[in-house]
Amino acid sequence: MIERLSNYVAGQWQAGTGAGTPLVDPVLGNELVRVDATGLDLAAAFAYAREQGGKALRALSYRQRAAILADVVKVLQANRDAYEEIATANSGTVKNDSAVDIDGGVYTLSTYARLGVGLGDRRFLIDGEPASLGKEALFQSQHVMVPTRGLALFINAFNFPSWGLWEKAAPALLSGVPVVIKPATATAWLTQRMVKDVVDSGLLPPGALSVVCGSSAGLLDALEPFDVLSFTGSAETAQLIRSHAAVAQRSVRVNIEADSLNSALLLEGAVAGDAAFELLVKEVAREMTQKSGQKCTAIRRVFVPEALYGAVAEAISARLGKTSVGNPRNESVRMGALVNRAQLDAVRAGLATLLSQAEALHDGAKHALVDADPAVACCVGPTLLGTRAADAADRVHDTEVFGPVATLMPYRDAGHALALIQRGQGSLAVSIYGSDAAALGATALELAAGHGRVHVVSPDVAAMHTGHGNVMPQSLHGGPGRAGGGEELGGARALNFYHRRAAIQASTSVLSPMVG
Numbered sequence: 001m002i003e004r005l006s007n008y009v010a011g012q013w014q015a016g017t018g019a020g021t022p023l024v025d026p027v028l029g030n031e032l033v034r035v036d037a038t039g040l041d042l043a044a045a046f047a048y049a050r051e052q053g054g055k056a057l058r059a060l061s062y063r064q065r066a067a068i069l070a071d072v073v074k075v076l077q078a079n080r081d082a083y084e085e086i087a088t089a090n091s092g093t094v095k096n097d098s099a100v101d102i103d104g105g106v107y108t109l110s111t112y113a114r115l116g117v118g119l120g121d122r123r124f125l126i127d128g129e130p131a132s133l134g135k136e137a138l139f140q141s142q143h144v145m146v147p148t149r150g151l152a153l154f155i156n157a158f159n160f161p162s163w164g165l166w167e168k169a170a171p172a173l174l175s176g177v178p179v180v181i182k183p184a185t186a187t188a189w190l191t192q193r194m195v196k197d198v199v200d201s202g203l204l205p206p207g208a209l210s211v212v213c214g215s216s217a218g219l220l221d222a223l224e225p226f227d228v229l230s231f232t233g234s235a236e237t238a239q240l241i242r243s244h245a246a247v248a249q250r251s252v253r254v255n256i257e258a259d260s261l262n263s264a265l266l267l268e269g270a271v272a273g274d275a276a277f278e279l280l281v282k283e284v285a286r287e288m289t290q291k292s293g294q295k296c297t298a299i300r301r302v303f304v305p306e307a308l309y310g311a312v313a314e315a316i317s318a319r320l321g322k323t324s325v326g327n328p329r330n331e332s333v334r335m336g337a338l339v340n341r342a343q344l345d346a347v348r349a350g351l352a353t354l355l356s357q358a359e360a361l362h363d364g365a366k367h368a369l370v371d372a373d374p375a376v377a378c379c380v381g382p383t384l385l386g387t388r389a390a391d392a393a394d395r396v397h398d399t400e401v402f403g404p405v406a407t408l409m410p411y412r413d414a415g416h417a418l419a420l421i422q423r424g425q426g427s428l429a430v431s432i433y434g435s436d437a438a439a440l441g442a443t444a445l446e447l448a449a450g451h452g453r454v455h456v457v458s459p460d461v462a463a464m465h466t467g468h469g470n471v472m473p474q475s476l477h478g479g480p481g482r483a484g485g486g487e488e489l490g491g492a493r494a495l496n497f498y499h500r501r502a503a504i505q506a507s508t509s510v511l512s513p514m515v516g
């Protein structure tokens with residue numbers, strides 16, 4: 001008997017009334033569980049979250065909410081083994097890749113728990129200094145940030161069922177805003193299980209955390225003006241969301257994290273085999289294979305000085321050749337599966353598109369699968385593509401293949417490299433490799449306008465840099481243009497999205513005690 005996962009809304013576990021959608025093991029091909037959100041009264045569910053959850057959360061101070069988050073961390077840590085099992089079965093990821101999602105989520109949550117302690121016993125945030133509005137200092141304007149009186153709806157992508165939940169829920173709950181999470185159907189199990197453990201713990205007030213597993217139908221219709229919506233997923237779905245009446249007419253605040261053609265850049269001056277060269281090679285190979293390249297931040301385009309094209313191609317290919325691909329339950333396997341057959345098909349189609357303008361320098365199709373049936377398993381080896389015609393290869397700058405695929409390209413000079421990177425139309429992350437601190441700093445500033453995060457790797461930080469694709473809660477996540485234009489994390493900055501800013505104009509006799 002296949003388990004049907006329940007939804008948690010309006011303070012109750014509720015099963016859908018439809019047949020449900022099966023979640024499948026991408027390596028073995030068997031059905032695991034079913035999800036179904038048919039027939040839920042979403043208007044009532046959202047009203048409960050706003051009224052019960054929001055009110056109870058806002059009654060607490062930042063410090064009290066932070067203490068709850070710290071306890072939630074303990075609940076998640078206590079159940080970690082179950083999460084790893086679910087990730088292996090449903091996402092087909094090896095232990096290290098499951099950890100990126102599971103532990104990354106828990107670390108982000110614990111970071112906000114610590115940050116919240118510093119916000120103290122307040123129930124609102126002060127924004128800036130008071131400003132006199134006239135000649136007399138008596139009448140002033142003070143900006144404040146108060147938690148929004150709506151809920152936060154999260155519509156997430158399939159690739160981070162744990163991290164995607166907690167990187168959004170941590171700042172929302174800390175802000176005093178109730179959360180409704182709608183995970184991507186393909187991997188909803190892990191999100192649902194984590195929510196279940198937290199709900200069962202009784203740590204959060206009723207209505208503070210809800211989960212809807214299954215179709216997104218009706219979710220946006222149920223949003224009201226003070227709600228906020230944070231979406232992570234493809235550019236196509238993002239476009240639908242932006243044009244929905246909730247956003248276009250009811251002004252629901254929306255944050256979009258979409259796809260991205262992230263780059264890695266080896267600066268001029270590097271020579272084959274030197275420290276910067278080796279750091280780039282290692283990072284590109286890691287980014288291509290971690291989570292089978294299913295990371296929004298993964299390196300998709302690699303730019304190197306013309307003279308080093310051949311050497312870099314060889315060095316990355318040599319690393320990729322050592323990557324064993326297949327069943328994540330086999331200890332010798334380093335890279336597991338794509339999430340499902342649809343993704344496998346999409347990766348193959350994307351590769352075919354890129355191969356019309358690039359050649360395979362390392363062909364992933366030649367990797368024999370370990371412990372996995374190629375007719376069933378959604379596994380694919382890593383493919384490094386390359387083209388010397390970087391200017392003409394428009395598809396390479398605009399097709400995101402969401403799998404273990406990257407394209408190597410040579411550049412003539414620094415200006416050419418920057419222009420090629422810019423053709424990604426705005427990305428989440430770029431990494432720069434070199435040994436000249438001044439050149440690294442200048443290039444970072446040049447690239448900052450087009451990227452949410454610029455990751456600079458010089459030999460002195462070789463052993464301690466956090467990785468091109470790793471999203472650290474201390475740093476901004478999001479990118480301009482094609483990447484969706486969103487902003488998440490970045491420490492306390494994340495709280496802005498869940499607060500409303502207002503200017504209070506009043507006598508200092510009113511403002512002074514209020515501000516404290």
Ligand code: NAP
Binds near residue numbers: 241256258260
């Ligand atoms: P997707 O197909 O756009 O789905 C994302 C989410 O939107 C899922 O929960 C999906 O639900 C839901 N959805 C689908 N149609 C919808 C609609 N009409 N209205 C409202 N919600 C709808 O994306 P994906 O395939 O899961 O994720 C892969 C993409 O996400 C890649 O392009 C990747 O770059 C991007 N991504 C970006 C980030 C980032 O932080 N920038 C992070 C991870 C992934 P169902 O699953 O039920 O269809």
